[in-house]
Amino acid sequence: MVRDAAKACGYQINLVARSLRIQRTETILALVPEIDNRFYPAIIKGMEESAYALGYSMVLGLSRDSPERATVYLEIINSRRVDGLIIFHSELGGIADSRPGLKIPAVQVLESVSGEIIPAVRVDEIHVAGLAVRHLASLGHRRIAHISGADRSIVAHERIRGFHLTVEAAGCDPDPSLVVQGEYTFESGFQAMELLVKRSKLPTAVFCANDNTALGAIKACRSLGLSVPGDMSVVGVDDVHEAAQCDPPLTTIRQPRHDIGANAAELLIAQIEGTGLKSRDIVMPVELIVRASTSAPHRGI
Amino acid sequence: MVRDAAKACGYQINLVARSLRIQRTETILALVPEIDNRFYPAIIKGMEESAYALGYSMVLGLSRDSPERATVYLEIINSRRVDGLIIFHSELGGIADSRPGLKIPAVQVLESVSGEIIPAVRVDEIHVAGLAVRHLASLGHRRIAHISGADRSIVAHERIRGFHLTVEAAGCDPDPSLVVQGEYTFESGFQAMELLVKRSKLPTAVFCANDNTALGAIKACRSLGLSVPGDMSVVGVDDVHEAAQCDPPLTTIRQPRHDIGANAAELLIAQIEGTGLKSRDIVMPVELIVRASTSAPHRGI
DNA sequence: CTGAAAGCGCTTACAG
DNA sequence: CTGAAAGCGCTTACAG
Numbered sequence: 001m002v003r004d005a006a007k008a009c010g011y012q013i014n015l016v017a018r019s020l021r022i023q024r025t026e027t028i029l030a031l032v033p034e035i036d037n038r039f040y041p042a043i044i045k046g047m048e049e050s051a052y053a054l055g056y057s058m059v060l061g062l063s064r065d066s067p068e069r070a071t072v073y074l075e076i077i078n079s080r081r082v083d084g085l086i087i088f089h090s091e092l093g094g095i096a097d098s099r100p101g102l103k104i105p106a107v108q109v110l111e112s113v114s115g116e117i118i119p120a121v122r123v124d125e126i127h128v129a130g131l132a133v134r135h136l137a138s139l140g141h142r143r144i145a146h147i148s149g150a151d152r153s154i155v156a157h158e159r160i161r162g163f164h165l166t167v168e169a170a171g172c173d174p175d176p177s178l179v180v181q182g183e184y185t186f187e188s189g190f191q192a193m194e195l196l197v198k199r200s201k202l203p204t205a206v207f208c209a210n211d212n213t214a215l216g217a218i219k220a221c222r223s224l225g226l227s228v229p230g231d232m233s234v235v236g237v238d239d240v241h242e243a244a245q246c247d248p249p250l251t252t253i254r255q256p257r258h259d260i261g262a263n264a265a266e267l268l269i270a271q272i273e274g275t276g277l278k279s280r281d282i283v284m285p286v287e288l289i290v291r292a293s294t295s296a297p298h299r300g301i
Numbered sequence: 302m303v304r305d306a307a308k309a310c311g312y313q314i315n316l317v318a319r320s321l322r323i324q325r326t327e328t329i330l331a332l333v334p335e336i337d338n339r340f341y342p343a344i345i346k347g348m349e350e351s352a353y354a355l356g357y358s359m360v361l362g363l364s365r366d367s368p369e370r371a372t373v374y375l376e377i378i379n380s381r382r383v384d385g386l387i388i389f390h391s392e393l394g395g396i397a398d399s400r401p402g403l404k405i406p407a408v409q410v411l412e413s414v415s416g417e418i419i420p421a422v423r424v425d426e427i428h429v430a431g432l433a434v435r436h437l438a439s440l441g442h443r444r445i446a447h448i449s450g451a452d453r454s455i456v457a458h459e460r461i462r463g464f465h466l467t468v469e470a471a472g473c474d475p476d477p478s479l480v481v482q483g484e485y486t487f488e489s490g491f492q493a494m495e496l497l498v499k500r501s502k503l504p505t506a507v508f509c510a511n512d513n514t515a516l517g518a519i520k521a522c523r524s525l526g527l528s529v530p531g532d533m534s535v536v537g538v539d540d541v542h543e544a545a546q547c548d549p550p551l552t553t554i555r556q557p558r559h560d561i562g563a564n565a566a567e568l569l570i571a572q573i574e575g576t577g578l579k580s581r582d583i584v585m586p587v588e589l590i591v592r593a594s595t596s597a598p599h600r601g602i
Numbered sequence: 603c604t605g606a607a608a609g610c611g612c613t614t615a616c617a618g
Numbered sequence: 619c620t621g622a623a624a625g626c627g628c629t630t631a632c633a634g
């Protein structure tokens with residue numbers, strides 16, 4: 001064929017025309033609350049890799065907890081520029097609630113309530129808190145504090161619950177004033193630690209909602225003359241890159257961020273293509289990484 | 302009209318059909334070498350924001366210095382799934398070289414040679430090195446070292462050139478063994494610092510190619526018994542988030558990463574839409590941020 | 603097995 | 619000013 005020959009030398013298919021015809025764009029949307037930190041980029045990388053491997057492009061949208069942004073991206077979604085949506089907690093208000101209006105496959109990542117209608121890739125947050133508290137208890141700590149995540153975070157509430165459950169089971173001091181609310185940031189960790197120290201009876205260890213918070217808490221300890229782990233053992237969650245580099249290196253609960261993202265993209269694309277029947281939640285494993293920020297309590301020795 | 306009424310209640314336009322008709326997808330591709338660090342995410346965020354503000358979606362592609370990935374994304378580009386391309390240095394080999402094959406508007410970010418055919422958003426790297434070295438010289442340092450960036454990086458070579466120029470102009474020791482090659486990573490900074498210390502005559506200050514490298518260099522100093530800034534002043538480039546949090550807080554040259562990304566997206570979209578005549582390079586300002594990792598040399602006092 | 607036609611859902615130029 | 623028709627570039631069902 002004349003046309004085939006023409007195509008052979010330098011012909012490039014028009015994917016837009018193809019998409020219109022086959023009614024699929026082979027593109028997904030990742031709607032992420034934030035990107036300028038150490039947590040989300042690894043997840044996004046995992047998503048991009050799975051999408052790439054399966055022949056999909058990935059649009060990145062930042063929702064920044066803005067309802068207006070969520071609305072605009074919802075329009076893009078419903079206007080069929082993408083075949084599916086990966087969503088994080090913060091958008092729940094803006095999008096999942098109006099899910100009657102959501103016309104395409106979706107997957108939730110973290111911050112999901114088990115039993116939701118949208119399948120999720122998540123972590124057992126009770127277990128996360130359990131690992132941290134049991135590690136501290138096994139070192140001999142009995143008065144353990146918790147600096148929690150942001151109040152609007154489902155994960156934060158689950159971890160508080162896991163914290164209380166494990167503290168009780170381990171026979172530690174259940175003093176409720178040992179739980180202080182943070183918001184996943186370095187600064188909030190710093191302030192929460194100061195608050196804990198001002199209170200009557202100092203804990204010997206603190207479980208922080210994430211590594212940022214833990215790093216802030218360590219800085220606060222230092223500025224208050226408390227040594228880590230001598231006076232205060234500190235454990236974080238995530239195992240971000242800084243956790244291994246900081247001083248002292250941070251004991252933390254590693255979340256497989258890359259694989260969380262990769263699984264989310266795969267689950268979504270399976271939904272889109274009607275492949276696989278795995279439409280239910282995927283619970284990812286976590287792992288305690290012991291470094292130098294935790295030790296037996298020195299005080300009173 | 303009956304149809305208009307139908308549209309009024311719940312009608313969503315099909316953007317794919319629209320794209321096919323108007324021959325524009327209102328989508329751009331950001332092809333980024335890497336995302337799991339503190340440098341690129343801020344740039345990507347700036348790009349997403351400008352794109353969003355101008356009504357464009359942004360596909361995120363990770364090139365990871367992989368020619369195969371560059372090729373696949375080049376196909377997506379030429380298949381008109383996107384209207385334009387934002388490209389970083391590392392892809393130069395894979396894409397810009399085959400630019401005869403590149404059929405859509407493009408913008409380069411950093412790592413660009415002035416005078417390229419593709420318009421760029423970049424920084425005056427000679428000036429970056431100049432700011433750092435002049436700051437150190439003004440504190441009284443005369444023996445200043447440089448841990449450079451990766452060898453394949455255009456930016457790294459420019460900064461080495463700027464380093465030599467300024468060292469000479471400031472009357473500092475031009476000893477060529479004071480320049481050690483790094484590769485923008487924490488680990489390479491650590492190793493390069495060790496190497497510098499092993500050499501005959503210790504410098505009193507070191508200009509590092511970025512903050513990661515500087516952080517690694519500081520850790521190496523500490524493990525070698527050198528105090529910062531007492532025995533060794535350290536300056537970085539970028540002003541990543543950790544630069545303000547680390548101990549001691551890092552003196553650095555801030556690059557406006559968010560605005561670099563924002564400008565890149567705007568420049569690209571102006572090209573796509575034929576708006577504005579600003580098709581030439583944009584040079585972004587940088588700024589010296591003085592913190593506690595630099596001081597007058599203590600040694601020999 | 604091969605090739606022409608229909609149609610995906612828009613926009614836009616054109617006829618009435 | 620309004621409304622019907624053409625056409626963007628594919629894929630797929632259908633006729634030959």
